[in-house]
Amino acid sequence: MGRGQKRGWGGGGGRGGGRGTDEWKQDKRNKGGFQQQQPQTQRPEYRNAAFEEYYRAQEVVPEGEWEAFLATLRRPLPVTFRINGSGKFADHLRDKLTTDFFAKLGGEELTVDGERVVPPRPLPWYPNGYAWQLEFSRNQLRKLPLLGAIHEFVKHANDAGSISRQEAVSMVPPLFLDVQPQHRVLDMCAAPGSKTFQLLEALHAGSTAGQSPAGYVVANDADFKRCNLLTHQTKRVCSPCLLVVNHDAARLPSRLYRPAEPGSANHGVRGSDSRLDVRFDRILADVPCSGDGTMRKSPDIWRKWSIVGGNSLHACQLRIALHGAKLLEVGGRMVYSTCTFNPVEDEAVVAELLLRCEGALELVDVGDCLPELRRMPGKHTWKVKDRNRFYSSWSEACGDGYKLLESMFSSPAKQALPLERCMRFLPHHGDTGGFFVAVLRKVSELPSASAPTKEAEAEAEEEDAGGDDAAAAAAEAAAAGAVDGDGGEADGGDEAAAAAEAKEEDAADGGEAGPMEGVEGEAEGEAGPSKAEAARGIDAARAAAEAGVAAAEAAVVAFEKGDYEAAKRALAEAEAASRRAALAAGQEPRKSKAERQKEQFAERQMKSAAKQAEQNARAQAKARAAAPKRGAEGGEGAEGGEGEEEAGPSSIAQVSWIRGGGGRGRPVGGKYAWIDPVAPMEDEAVLTSLYDYYGMSTDFPLRSQLIMRSMDRTPKRLYFVSRSVLDLMLADGREALKVISTGLKVFERQVIRDQVNECPYRLAQEGLPLVLPYITRQRVELTAPVLLQLLRHRNLLLPAAAEEEAKEADATTPAGNPKGTKPTLTDPAVLAALEPLKMGCVVAELRAEDARALGFALPSRHTAAAAAAAVDKAAAAAQDGAEAGDVTGGLAANAPLAVVAWKGKASLAIMVERSECEQMIDKLSAELEKQPGAAPAAAAGATA
Ligand SMILES: C[S@@+](CC[C@H](N)C(=O)[O-])C[C@H]1O[C@@H](n2cnc3c(N)ncnc32)[C@H](O)[C@@H]1O
Incomplete structure (x- = not known):
């Protein structure tokens, strides 16, 4: 297909740099995932002299292939999708696609208006023939009914969750991670979740209905909104083994503390909390990047691309990778990936990571894996460019280079590393987007990580016990700000603030200087305030943010009392404090993420208070009404039962533990008050009715693993979490983890008005397996x-x-039917x-x-x-x-x-x-x- 032609199911039309964000926009715009290509006349010119100059100099494209590389980048991306799951149903879908549709298209010779119809092809390297590539133009779709039928079929399958549309090269990193059912898996930058989906599938491979694998997946993203998207996207896996959290990946808690049980000898004794070092067997660090490998899907990048994007993200990528190395279990595997061709974001990060880990981490040779997947070996040397010129070494740049870091450069020590084991995927090799993947194994503890000093440990405990959620919120807001709305470019100030706070976290985390040292310092030195300034800023930010949290809590209390005026005043105070915190943290005086979250929280509280009042009134009216009403019966009509909750202060559940938010009904508001809580369902009457009504065997752990996401005594939905996820949450007595979602929905509240309701909960289809x-x-x-x-x-x-x-x-119808x-x-x-x-x-x-x-x-x-x-x-x-x-x-x-x-x-x-x-x-x-x-x-x- 030539450049001027329109693709029927193409990418294209996306805005902005980041592939993640762009995928999200595409998903939002077009639920089925198949959008029409913009007419060529509306397209920007696909040229960028700076891009071409930069990559010609980097020599990432083999000699003689440059024109093919550029020509492919200028073409829209074919549609690719993979069949979810494995086994009989997945085979059935593959076979149906092959025999009912693709085979009927005939061979190579099919044409429409003289234009050849490109036959669908399975991606040769994807296991079981489960991934496919389709490339039909709009004209072909319109004129060939069979293509229309394929379009419809694939769209339905996508809606029903049987297939997932995903860029071909984006399917690669999880394949190299080799996840097994018993693994503790971390996806550090997970939204919108296409790779998390694959990781969960791998975790569940081999288990039959009713089983939960022993391992789990923690999926993290710094962007709160995108965490919700991640939750939504991964719902279709129906897994109780997923925990979605919202942190700067470089500050993910590496230790959790569980206080001694009430009643035990150590309860309340300082320093007696049991400690869990958080470690993972598999880690995916699919980091934010400049995203020029996604130009085919997001042609806007042609216009926006500049050297600044990659350079400014390097420090953030390195911090994330280093923290990943720290969280990785010895013997474990980590995949570092980006969707950029840029060695500064790719090999430079991997090489620096390897050097700082002093041999504790090594590059795995995966040359034998997926042999049909064509790849280029990683590079040993590259150049670094600032806004003025290229530099070949740090010694050349350290005086003159604008916002450059030593870690960006190649060096003799880096050249000696087996960087050829890294993989770069070029668009013209497989008609794909561009990608970079490095597979790493941890062979020993990181230098100095194994023996944190006593002082550092004490400091860490001090810090944790302090519960500085406000500072954490401010830091996360800053960290999240490091990636702009379109998923790409770092903002220097935010990045520096996040880096400064990350440094503080590292100290609190046990003072593992070693490999972590220097990343933040470099970022500060070049792009942000001095360390002393940053520290002063953090203190001020913390004080302001703490004031903000106190005011937000006061707002919650006022809402609960029904004193809306006082609540509004407290909310205004919280907003002002939050703005002060953002300013002190070196951010622009725009609304910070923390502010927005607090606002949304307050808004939800307001709505919930109003709803509660309305429900109270309804419940009273209902109680007064003598005559029974005819209720909904079965089917979709019965779902109206959800609104039947009783209300009032007595409707707040008393539970033995809460994680995350808490909001209404939680005496102290909870650490992350604006997030829905996670709490156990401990209402004995409800549990008994579930066991009795469904005749559930009592060794099914409803009593310990059923949770709810609200503090209502009659929550609308009940979720089941795997033992491993539950243990992780319970180990986190100080709520270091900001849990956004977890659990598989297994029951939904259902009350039928004119029926004796033996069990107030019906089963949810997604939890049925x-x-x-x-x-x-x-x-x-x-x-x-x-x-x-x-x-x-x-x-x-x-x-x-x-x-x-x-x-x-x-009588009968005119046709004679009853x-x-x-x-x-x-x-x-x-x-x-x-x-x-x-x-x-x-x-x-x-x-x-x-x-x-x-x-x-x-x-x-x-x-x-x-x-x-x-x-x-x-x-x-x-x-x-x-x-x-x-x-x-x-x-x-x-x-x-x-x-x-x-x-x-x-x-x-x-x-x-x-x-x-x-x-x-x-x-x-x-x-x-x-x-x-x-x-x-x-x-x-x-x-x-
Ligand atoms: C390349 S996208 C990830 C795509 C995702 N792995 C997938 O396959 O669907 C990068 C993600 O990193 C997130 N992000 C940016 N900075 C981050 C940070 N410091 N910590 C964690 N996540 C971050 C962005 O919000 C974005 O969702």
Whole structure:
């Protein structure tokens, strides 16, 4: 496809430099992820002399390939996607795409208006043929119905979570990380979460429904809003093993402290807290970068590119990488990646990291892995340029260079490192974007890390005990400001402030000088205030921010009392203090992140107070009303039950621990008061009703691993967290971790007004694969045709109600059909099985016999002990290098076919999103059609 042509499913049109942010914008603009290319006349000219001069000089492109490199960069990016999960369903999707669609396109010779249709191709290096590349022009899409059908299919699959659209080279770093189910994994710069998704999939590989792997993934991003996006994007993995946190990656807590239990001999004794050194087996440092490898997707970078972007991010990237090295377990693996070609952000960071770690970290030779993935070896020498000229060495630049750091330069010591083991992916080699990946292994403790001094430890405890959340908030605001809204360029002042505070954190963290030393100093020396100035700024920032937090807490108290005027005054005070904190931290007097968060928090409090008052009034009115009202019955209508919470001060839950925010109902406001809390569900009445109603085996750890994200006694949703994630949160008694989200939604509150409500919670479809094996009641098995019928119609009348309907239905339609007759459940075996079940939530699942015949996962029933044993077995097998099984559990895509449904008086209705239903319909009917002698009608399911 030539430069002037429009691509039907192209990237393009993105604003700004950062790939992460740009991916986010694309996702927001176009849910299906397939956007139309802008007409060429609206495009900027794809030239940038500074870019060309810089990269010609760096010699990152092999001799003779420069024109091909530039030409490819100027073309839009083909669409690439990967199939989520693995095992039968993933294979089914791949095979369907191949046989039903791609094969029908024929070979190379297909043309539309003389333009060749590029055949879809699997990415040859991606395992199992699960990743594909498509490249159709808009004209082709319009004129060739089959391409339109492919477009629709892929769009639906994307919506339903069966595939993920992701840039080809962005799929690479997780593949080199080699995550196994027992690993503690950290994704340092995770939003919007496409790689976190892959990491979670790898963690769950080999587990079956009902199992949680022993490991976990901590996904971090400095940007609060993007953390929410990350939470949303990774929801589809349905994992209880994910913890999303919001920190500057270079300041992620490396130690957690757990106070002695109340009642124990040491309770309240200073210094008696137990300490957990936070370490990870796998770390992905996919750092913020100048993003010029994404030019094909974000052509704006052609216009914006300048040398400043990469140079100003180098120190931040190095700080993140160094902190990653510190958090890495000995024997563990870390992948450092960027989407830039720039050696200053790539090899320079890796080389400096290796030198500072003095042999504790080494580059892994992955030359044998993914041999079909073409790559260029890393470079040993490169040049550094400031706004004036190129320099070949630090000695040449140290007097004259503008805002340059020694760590940016190559040196004889760096040249001796095996930097050729780094990998650079060039766009014209695989028709992709550009990327850089280095795979590192920690072979010993970092220098000086193993023996922090006594003073440093005492200092660290002092610092932690002080609970300087305000300073942390100010620092995080500064750190987050280091990347502009479009995900790329550092702002010198913010960067320096963040760096200064990072230094403070390092001291508090045990004074591990060694490899960390100098990064911040250099950044300060060149780009920001002096150390003394920075320290004074921090003190002032801390004082102001503490005042801000106190005022915000006063605002919360006032809101809770209903004194809105006092609350507004306190909020104004909090805002002013927050502005002072930002100024003192060396930021521009624009609104800081902390300010915005506090404002949003206050706004939420205001809304929640108003809602509470309204609910109170409603509850009172309801109590006064004598006559029972007819309630919603089943199906989507029943979801209205969510608003049925009682209100008032008595509705605040009393729990044994809280992490994160707390807000309303939390006596001291909580460290991160503006974030939803994480607290255990400890209401015995609710727990008992869950166990009883669903007949859950008592070894399923609802009592310890069910959490809520609000302090209401009747929270709307209940989430299940894996033991490993829970342990991490419990170890964090001082709330060093700023938890944004965790847990897999397993129950949702559901109250039906005219029905005795035996259990106030229905199951949530996303948590079903996890809990179903432990459920012994309220399950009904359906034959494949009946399940298909239910999925298609969503609501099936029960016979008695159907008779009523029929009586009411007068005469017939003009076509002679009975008027008003709705799809009805008539299968006697299913009706008999449904009969003894209580009204309310039920699980409708494909019966074992049909599942076996059609090759689906069997409905499973097992105990927690058996699941734990299976997890251990899988972990041991993984450690021995055995292949993971072909079933990936914890992922809805590979669970047995089952849906959350509602048995009402008149009908059986399912409570599953339409797009998910469509995927199930597709899978089920495809398998039914394959059955010998299957009539198309049978495959289509009964329609009456
Ligand atoms: C390249 S994007 C990450 C893309 C992501 N790994 C993915 O595959 O979806 C870089 C991310 O780093 C975040 N970020 C920037 N500075 C950071 C810092 N100091 N600490 C942690 N995250 C940071 C940005 O908000 C952005 O989301």
